[in-house]
Amino acid sequence: MELAQVRLLVSDFASCYRFYADILGLKPQSGASEGPYEKFSPAIGSAGIALQDRSAMAELLDELDEPATGHRSLVVLRVDDLDAYCERIAGRGGVVVHGPAPLTERMRVAHLRDPEGNLVELQEWLLLRG
Template sequence: MKISHLRLLVPNVNECFLFYRDILGLKVLHGNEDTPYAEFQTGDINIALEPLLMNEHTEVLRERDDFSASDRVAIIFEADDVDATCHQLKSRGVAFVKEPHDTPEWGHRVAYFRDPAGNLIEINAGI
């Protein structure tokens, strides 16, 4: 078996679609801002968006700027230059919950932010 894609169950597909397409600049493989399902190309594993499966309230979601060990999943993007990527994403309105910093124990430079659904996203590059 191999992972074919990652499906994010989100409270607002439209808002997340616009974030992944317009802010992160991912290529759309399926859907648009008006469809209940969308998929983006990210390399070998694609990211898909779909509405929540159960009736969850968005108030239950953590604040976007709350960086916490209670996250169960992080979406990791490899970047050529973490600082340059952060600068570019900040110019598009992304608020980082952890600014670029080195993690020598892992051999990476990393930074963290959240998508509109509260999913933790890491960008990293080897140091």
């Protein structure tokens, strides 16, 4: 397993984008200043931080009735075999609340919550960036 990123779930994507890009000086990966997703990288190191529109995550998890201040962060872990990992989690008493399911043509995901309700996303990358 590999830590892929820590993702902040935000309501005002454009303002948060400007903060991380213009104020902190992190480099945006794609320039998607209006969202719903952007990853930022520091000048040194490989770890990054990402922003995702909170309502997009609520829609994915079918939680549209959740308050706007619901989920605030998401720990993202990359695994090699998502189905096998989810089976192991279930065998240990964990509950997958969404997935495994395709997210994009490059990735499948599953979501679960820790005991405090924090979201964890498991990713299986199908195609690496070229």
